Amino acid sequence: MRYSEHANPVITLTAGPVNCYPEVLRGLGRTVLYDYDPAFQLFYENVVGKAQKAMRLSSKPVILHGEPVLGLEAAAASLITPDDVVLNLVSGVYGKGFGYWAKRYSPHLLEIEVPYNEAIDPQAVADMLKAHPEITIVSVCHHDTPSGTINPIDEIGALVSAHGGYLIVDAVSSFAGMKTHPDDCKADIYVTGPGKCLGAPPALTILGVSERAWAKMKANKAAPRASMLSIVDWENAWSRDQPFPFTPAVAEINGLDAALDLYLNEGPEAVWARHALTAKAMRAGVVAMGLSIWAASDKIASPTTTSVRTPEGVDEKTIREAARSRYGVVFSSGRSETLGKLTRIGHMGPTAQPIYAIAALTAFGGALNAAGQKLAVGKGVEAAMAVIDADA
Amino acid sequence: MRYSEHANPVITLTAGPVNCYPEVLRGLGRTVLYDYDPAFQLFYENVVGKAQKAMRLSSKPVILHGEPVLGLEAAAASLITPDDVVLNLVSGVYGKGFGYWAKRYSPHLLEIEVPYNEAIDPQAVADMLKAHPEITIVSVCHHDTPSGTINPIDEIGALVSAHGGYLIVDAVSSFAGMKTHPDDCKADIYVTGPGKCLGAPPALTILGVSERAWAKMKANKAAPRASMLSIVDWENAWSRDQPFPFTPAVAEINGLDAALDLYLNEGPEAVWARHALTAKAMRAGVVAMGLSIWAASDKIASPTTTSVRTPEGVDEKTIREAARSRYGVVFSSGRSETLGKLTRIGHMGPTAQPIYAIAALTAFGGALNAAGQKLAVGKGVEAAMAVIDADA
Amino acid sequence: MRYSEHANPVITLTAGPVNCYPEVLRGLGRTVLYDYDPAFQLFYENVVGKAQKAMRLSSKPVILHGEPVLGLEAAAASLITPDDVVLNLVSGVYGKGFGYWAKRYSPHLLEIEVPYNEAIDPQAVADMLKAHPEITIVSVCHHDTPSGTINPIDEIGALVSAHGGYLIVDAVSSFAGMKTHPDDCKADIYVTGPGKCLGAPPALTILGVSERAWAKMKANKAAPRASMLSIVDWENAWSRDQPFPFTPAVAEINGLDAALDLYLNEGPEAVWARHALTAKAMRAGVVAMGLSIWAASDKIASPTTTSVRTPEGVDEKTIREAARSRYGVVFSSGRSETLGKLTRIGHMGPTAQPIYAIAALTAFGGALNAAGQKLAVGKGVEAAMAVIDADA
Amino acid sequence: MRYSEHANPVITLTAGPVNCYPEVLRGLGRTVLYDYDPAFQLFYENVVGKAQKAMRLSSKPVILHGEPVLGLEAAAASLITPDDVVLNLVSGVYGKGFGYWAKRYSPHLLEIEVPYNEAIDPQAVADMLKAHPEITIVSVCHHDTPSGTINPIDEIGALVSAHGGYLIVDAVSSFAGMKTHPDDCKADIYVTGPGKCLGAPPALTILGVSERAWAKMKANKAAPRASMLSIVDWENAWSRDQPFPFTPAVAEINGLDAALDLYLNEGPEAVWARHALTAKAMRAGVVAMGLSIWAASDKIASPTTTSVRTPEGVDEKTIREAARSRYGVVFSSGRSETLGKLTRIGHMGPTAQPIYAIAALTAFGGALNAAGQKLAVGKGVEAAMAVIDADA
Incomplete structure (x- = not known):
């Protein structure tokens, strides 16, 4: 040895x-500002703007202040109601895992499961959606990291959109490492984070949220509020004029800023x-x-x-x-x-x-x-x- | 201007x-190790050990990977059941706020509330406990930050202990700035964090948990599990031999390590x-x-x-x-x-x-x-x- | 205590x-590149360009890789020959000190000395220059730091220029803290450094050198060459296409870059x-x-x-x-x-x-x-x- | 491309x-203390002590505040007088280069030169010393970096010592990468630096100086004093009780401290x-x-x-x-x-x-x-x- x-x-x-990139490690060491300081509030708005640009998103993404399992759990807790019928697409351990969260919020769970070295076939999704018009939400893991395999989320997203369903995408370990964006796959909630291909530490999650997902979550009285699991509390927190629901992870935001600069500057x-x-x-x-x-x-x-x-x-x-x-x-x-x-x-x-x-x-x-x-x-x-x- | x-x-x-202390800012920029790397697992165990030493605690504290509202919400969610009768002591905004979380988990909430520039009188607590032998849990904010006032938690804790109740203490903004430790106040769950007097960033929470609090939480089937809000999932995560329930905030742990060194070295x-x-x-x-x-x-x-x-x-x-x-x-x-x-x-x-x-x-x-x-x-x-x- | x-x-x-500014401290921690790496050579050229902009200088300044006493000693060693008659203006300890270096290179030293809490009177300089037309070099300390006093170098420079002499200015602790630039005082060698008002560490010196000072130094066969004390060896080192005479202080250049950015961005x-x-x-x-x-x-x-x-x-x-x-x-x-x-x-x-x-x-x-x-x-x-x- | x-x-x-090592890059970003601050003076003494330990040296090494060419030039300028007969051993470009410096201070230069892919044969040195009892100083480059070859300095040093000569060793790019120490080769001036095998930036030089080298330099009236090239001015600067001749490169000392810790801790x-x-x-x-x-x-x-x-x-x-x-x-x-x-x-x-x-x-x-x-x-x-x- x-x-x-x-x-x-x-x-x-x-x-x-x-x-992490050395620039990100140095970014983590920037001055920690008070979260209500106007300089921090402006900075935060700018970081969200950079994330939006990186995600090629038409709306402001949401940053939650814990690693991406927070984003995934919060998405399930906020979007899924007992009336929803969820189709969970499973090609690996992480896809399978999302089903457990989904089941926590709705008893109606359908799954398509393929061997864990294969990917979901869009045709199977199309067939399932046709067979089950009651499906309201589809969830899929883009890169099922424990398998190292990629699902065709853009094709799946087009089907779900045509079906009129909501799509939840776990793109934690694919975003910024390949061409994938929330709008490309018509995701309603698209969950990623800085700790993989952005080369930053793992303590934030970034969510792309569609207009109709916002509406559905806000209408959902059981969606977490005044909670670490809340998404809706953070809807307007990107704005320099709005208070934060609770204290953001200032140092991680400093690091994310550096990571987004690197990503956007390299191209x-x-x-x-x-x-x-x-x-x-x-x-x-x-x-x-x-x-x-x-x-x-x-x-x-x-x-x-x-x-x-x-x-x-x-x-x-x-x-x-x-x-x-x-x-x-x-x-x-x-x-x-x-x-x-x-x-x-x-x-x-x-x-x-x-x-x-x-x-x-x-x-x-x-x-x-x-x-x-x-x-x-x-x-x-x-x-x-x-x-x-x-x-x- | x-x-x-x-x-x-x-x-x-x-x-x-x-x-933050400059040493902590530099600590944040240390190499981000893989969480399953044995060097990180040992490092994490050592950081928990330093936190234990700083807290003068007989057991291993638990680090949760979000700012202290996570610790407080998780404590309520994990310890309080619908059968509990909670006495929430209110001398300020944060004390009041905990009551809302408590109420989420039990309908039985009693409060002692004093003007927000005063402190809780231990005699009032003694009287209340005597009047309400059914009280099982008492919650108190040590330093109600929005008021800048200190509650006498050591005296309160002695009463709660004699009563046989569980004590939840919010010591987020007092710990490490004055003499206060979980055992001094006989806390069952003592919540603090690195973002105040330890001079580190605000993205972790550290919990001192008593043996009987562990037992109560583990017996509570509704306590969060497989969730960002879970405490019980993290019981053994301090050990180099145990996996993490999800990815710890590696950079924040690096910063916490530096902050604890400073605290212990200065004395x-x-x-x-x-x-x-x-x-x-x-x-x-x-x-x-x-x-x-x-x-x-x-x-x-x-x-x-x-x-x-x-x-x-x-x-x-x-x-x-x-x-x-x-x-x-x-x-x-x-x-x-x-x-x-x-x-x-x-x-x-x-x-x-x-x-x-x-x-x-x-x-x-x-x-x-x-x-x-x-x-x-x-x-x-x-x-x-x-x-x-x-x-x- | x-x-x-x-x-x-x-x-x-x-x-x-x-x-130092925190941004400079972080700048010091940037990746240390190989000095012959084209990325470093371009970076170095850019840093010299930023220094030029900060100094409002028409030519490229020279960076020497030691603290400003190196710049001052090198200026004396390079510019002063035994044929020169040097007028050293003394209003403090540092001004006095330059005379010792001047004397090392020419026996012909004149001085105007005022009490160390006063400044040089330009009229006295005018009188001296008139009385001693043989004076070829005038040296003056702008801010005699051990006294905290400022000499009127712009007025003095105009007189020296009219006289046809060379002017050496020590502006180490004034540059970037007040309005002073090499061209404002018509300096032939203007010595400053990053360790004072630029808020960076003290291990470099930056020299503004006039065309005729370059000519005089290059004509001086006794001017240091192949030496740490050389200025002439570094004439073209700013260019990405030219090798360094010896290894530049890479980390200090990283810090200087951050300091110059701060200075220029703040205004x-x-x-x-x-x-x-x-x-x-x-x-x-x-x-x-x-x-x-x-x-x-x-x-x-x-x-x-x-x-x-x-x-x-x-x-x-x-x-x-x-x-x-x-x-x-x-x-x-x-x-x-x-x-x-x-x-x-x-x-x-x-x-x-x-x-x-x-x-x-x-x-x-x-x-x-x-x-x-x-x-x-x-x-x-x-x-x-x-x-x-x-x-x- | x-x-x-x-x-x-x-x-x-x-x-x-x-x-550099990441720890060193972070070390460079430590607080820059005032050089006369007692905390810095103690720190400096400690860093010199660590360098001494790393060099396994019986006396305090000297740190000069420029890259190692400063140490080599200063050694030549301080130790060599016109009365000295120098034997310069040449097995590469850097060894050859030292001869030019030697010649600047004494007209009496002998050389043994071998092809630049070979090493000096100790027997040749022995023969030369025998043939030229007037030789007073021998200089050798341990690792002639432009060739990537190592000279047998320990054997050479034993011969020079027996001869009664002074030995100057350039160990800039070998020290801390292989077994070599000043005492092992009986060097009188042993020049190294942090920018090679210590994994720190290149802006300091560290000299091991023997007792008799100190005596010879101090007796040499032409040895640089009140100069960037001085060694003798720095003899006692390691002591917390002594002032620095001029401002040390504080940030580089911070980095060196981290590098020495790494070296000594790894073993x-x-x-x-x-x-x-x-x-x-x-x-x-x-x-x-x-x-x-x-x-x-x-x-x-x-x-x-x-x-x-x-x-x-x-x-x-x-x-x-x-x-x-x-x-x-x-x-x-x-x-x-x-x-x-x-x-x-x-x-x-x-x-x-x-x-x-x-x-x-x-x-x-x-x-x-x-x-x-x-x-x-x-x-x-x-x-x-x-x-x-x-x-x-």
């Missing part, structure tokens, strides 16, 4: 929290491109080493996380432990149903750079070889390099 | 968020002493200028915030605006019932230094004079100096 | 090093105004307490440092020690001839804010009273407030 | 300036080991790709920088440009005689981690392949991995 598990690793390549298309290229190089390298990508097809493989199927006979935990102790490189495990079956190699934000795919492949291959596999790491690297160089 | 309201002020003297008694001396100098100066302290007596005036009664005929908002625009100094207003009636001058954490009392008095007096008053600012300063020098 | 001399003070009000005139107002308030307060300003007249008193004459019978050191130990406020002593005779209260960069004049007056007055004086601190504060309010 | 030369690169692997032996392993992996990979190490033998190849000979027919500049534009990885060129003949891949401080050798090999190989070579990058990676794994 070279790297103690009690000392910081060398490179963190996880599915989040990710290490979203450029950011997406380096996520995509890093992922493509990763997959090429993984396959060339004789391993399998967890996602059933390249088309649904995430550009922000590459999930690699654990080879037969290998204890997945030993791979991550070896990668960390031998090379100082940290990966993520699966979660729940995918735990032990795959390793997740994140390339989000600052590590969405092809050179980190090389470091990842080498550490991952080396760790498997330490576990007795006989992988040709060099071949993996060369395959990844071929992808990178083809793009140069 | 010298200072634009859109530029940062020079000195922030508020009741929180306060500007709690020394920290309390400079809060107390700053407050004493403030009060002497305020009175010498011919103004009134909001608190009915010095004995109940907070050592962490000085609330000054707005003179007749003055619009309180104009005081704060003038202090900021003329001198670059920011104060807090009252809240709800106290709004307009008082100005709060905070001296918490890094600004709990006597020299800031001088800056505060001058800016406050100058702002009132700009509003047409004829205050002898020099006399105020001299009175404050006399207090400071008497302690030298 | 309240504040240990081994712990950081609360407020630093010195004549430099000053504590030089606004920055000068708050320095001037703070100084004016200081002086009014000092006089109202019954103390004397060191400078012979208000007209020559520095807007960036207020020097207060030590009252009879008081050991100056005890004042500073008491201010620090009782109130946590740090002042500067005099230097050499002025040591013990005055205390220097700096208001440079981030502390050039009137509210800090109040803190300074109080701590200074309190410290003197602790030494047995009977100063009316309140009167001092009120006099300062009157100045501040008159400007509101 | 993927990476603009005007945006920061992804990974900097140069021979210095290196990117020097552990730090050296990861430098050595990274270099060994680099060399194995380079050779396996069919390229040549510049150093004539592995034994003299630096553990802190790997210099790779430019293949025939390749313009070296295009390699570095391609590595940066394609992969975002920055390397160093050669200097003077070695410019164009080799590329320097640095692994100092934070990048002295084996996983960065993989990134370096891939980027370097990829860049050469982009220039038309046909390197087997995969073989290079596998060879490097074999080295790394053998050590696990």
Whole structure:
């Protein structure tokens, strides 16, 4: 063992929290202003404006002051009523999990569930909506992070919109790492956060909310109010002229501001491109080493996380432990149903750079070889390099 | 106008968020580790250990990952059941507010309410407990920040304990600024946070929880679980060997670690002493200028915030605006019932230094004079100096 | 004693090093780039461009990578030859000190020396230049910091220019705190640095160099080359296309960039105004307490440092020690001839804010009273407030 | 081109300036104290004490406040007199360069010069010392950075000591990256700095000075005094009780303190080991790709920088440009005689981690392949991995 598990690793390549851009880390250290100070209120309005621009949204997004599970729970609590019929689309652990929240607020839950290495087929959604005209809300996880797979939310959103339903989208780990925006998928509540592809810490959630979602939530008397779970309390908090329902996470807003500046200044298309290229190089390298990508097809493989199927006979935990102790490189495990079956190699934000795919492949291959596999790491690297160089 | 309201002020003297210690601001910029990284899990355990030491607590405190309203709401949601009879002690806006949360979880709410510039009399509590043996839970705000007054929680706690009830204490803006600890007041749930006297940002809450409170909450099937509002989910999260229920606010934990180091290294008694001396100098100066302290007596005036009664005929908002625009100094207003009636001058954490009392008095007096008053600012300063020098 | 001399003070009000703007402290923590990296070379060119803009200079200034004594020594070593006749103008310790460097490079040194609380009279310079047509170089310290007095360099510069001489100006502690620029005084070498009114750390020096000074230095075979003391080696180093003679102080350049942004964004005139107002308030307060300003007249008193004459019978050191130990406020002593005779209260960069004049007056007055004086601190504060309010 | 030369690169692997440890970057942002503040004077003494411990030195080292060329120039200027006979040992560009400084102070210069990919043979030194008993000073560069080669300074130092001469050692880019200390080589002046293997910025130099070197410098009337080039002025500046000759670079001292803490806490032996392993992996990979190490033998190849000979027919500049534009990885060129003949891949401080050798090999190989070579990058990676794994 070279790297103690009690000392910081060398490179963190996880599915989040990710290490942050240095500019964001410095942003976190800005002066903490009083939340009622007019300078802070203006600053907050500007940060919301930058988030709106990044999300290409026609209305002001809402920032809630806890990590994205807050946004997802709050969305369920605020939008879903016992009269709603919810269709929850499940292609992974996180999609499945949303169903439990949905069920808390309505007894009427339908699900389409596919194997956790596949994506939802829009045709199945169309069929379900046709068969169940009573469906009022559809929920879907865009990037089911524990699987590293992407659902076709823009196609699904068009169907839900035509059906007249409300759409809740979990885009926490895809937004800012690929082309996805609330309006593109006609989301009514679109939940994301700064702790993944924006390269900031994980203590806020950002919601895109449609006009009709606002109306439905405000009409919902059971929607949380005077509560940490409230969305409606925050509707106008973006405005410099409005008080905050409770104290915003000032330092996190400072960090988010820096992250949004980086994203907008680099250019979203450029950011997406380096996520995509890093992922493509990763997959090429993984396959060339004789391993399998967890996602059933390249088309649904995430550009922000590459999930690699654990080879037969290998204890997945030993791979991550070896990668960390031998090379100082940290990966993520699966979660729940995918735990032990795959390793997740994140390339989000600052590590969405092809050179980190090389470091990842080498550490991952080396760790498997330490576990007795006989992988040709060099071949993996060369395959990844071929992808990178083809793009140069 | 010298200072634009859109530029940062020079000195922030508020009741929180306060500007942070520079060491904490730098702490916020530490590397963001993956929450499942063993180095982070050990670090988290150590931070909880430092919080335990600072709180002089026999058990591990719980950190929840949102500002202290989360801790208070979660405490109500987790501990209070419809069978409970809650006695809520009200000496200010925040105490009153807790009653609304309590009522959400039990219909049986009793209150003792005193004018918002007074403190709860322990004898009244004793009488009430005697008259209502059915009371199971008592809730009290230690420092009702919108009033700048302190309740005698240690005496109250002794009564509640003798009665056999559970005690919920809001010590958000008193802990670390004066001598107060969960065990001193026999609290069952003691809620504080880093954003006041610890001089860190406001995005976490720290709870001291007694053994029997754990038992009651775990037995409460309605207590939030799989929710942002859950306390019970986090019971063992302090341990390096246990997973987090959801992603902790990594950067805030980094900042909290720095804040706890500062507090423990300076020495709690020394920290309390400079809060107390700053407050004493403030009060002497305020009175010498011919103004009134909001608190009915010095004995109940907070050592962490000085609330000054707005003179007749003055619009309180104009005081704060003038202090900021003329001198670059920011104060807090009252809240709800106290709004307009008082100005709060905070001296918490890094600004709990006597020299800031001088800056505060001058800016406050100058702002009132700009509003047409004829205050002898020099006399105020001299009175404050006399207090400071008497302690030298 | 309240504040240990081994712990950081609360407020630093010195004549430099000053504590830095928080933005500058964060700037210092930016990524350290390789000096040959094209991104750094472009960045360096941009920083020089910002310095040029701040100095309102027609040519590129030169940054040398050590504190301003390097700039002053290098100027003497590079510009002065044994054939030069140098007129050194002395109104204080630093002006006197430059004469020793001048003498190292030429035996022909003339001086005009006035008492160290007065300023050079331009008429005396005119007379001297007339009497000594052989004078080729004139040197003057703009703000002789150990005295807190300002020399009329623009008038002096006009005379030197008419005479055809070269002018060396030490503007280290005046530039960016008042209206002064190399071209305004027709300086041939104008030496300043970031560690005073720009609110950055003290490890660089910035030189404005005239065309003819470049020509004279390059013609001087004894001018340092391949040396830390060289100016000529750095002539073209500002250009992204030119190599550095040796490694620049990358982190300091990062900090300087942040400081120049602050200065240019706030607006030089606004920055000068708050320095001037703070100084004016200081002086009014000092006089109202019954103390004397060191400078012979208000007209020559520095807007960036207020020097207060030590009252009879008081050991100056005890004042500073008491201010620090009782109130946590740090002042500067005099230097050499002025040591013990005055205390220097700096208001440079981030502390050039009137509210800090109040803190300074109080701590200074309190410290003197602790030494047995009977100063009316309140009167001092009120006099300062009157100045501040008159400007509101 | 993927990476603009005007945006920061992804990974900097140069021979210095290196990117700094994050802890050091944060250290640079600490409060800037007044240099005469007792807290700063104590801090400075402590930092010198940590440097002493890191250098395993019996006396206090001296910090000069400019990059290490200042230390080298000052050493020559202070120690060498016209009566001295200097033997300058030359195995590269930096060693050669010191001769020019030596010649400035004494006309009596002897040199042993070997090809710039070789190291000085101690036997040659022994022979020279025997042939020239008049030699009083020997100078040697430990790690001639532009070559990436190491001279046997401990053996050389023993010979010089036996001869009774003074030894000047340039250990700027070796100290803290391998086992080397002033006493190990019996150096009289040992020059290093924080900008290489300590992972801090390049604006200070640290000198180990022997008792007899102090005596010789102090006896040398021509040694710089009242000058940026002075060493003797700083002899006692380490003491909290002594004034500084001029203003120290406060922020850089803050950064150095953090760097020394990291070095001492990780453990020097552990730090050296990861430098050595990274270099060994680099060399194995380079050779396996069919390229040549510049150093004539592995034994003299630096553990802190790997210099790779430019293949025939390749313009070296295009390699570095391609590595940066394609992969975002920055390397160093050669200097003077070695410019164009080799590329320097640095692994100092934070990048002295084996996983960065993989990134370096891939980027370097990829860049050469982009220039038309046909390197087997995969073989290079596998060879490097074999080295790394053998050590696990």
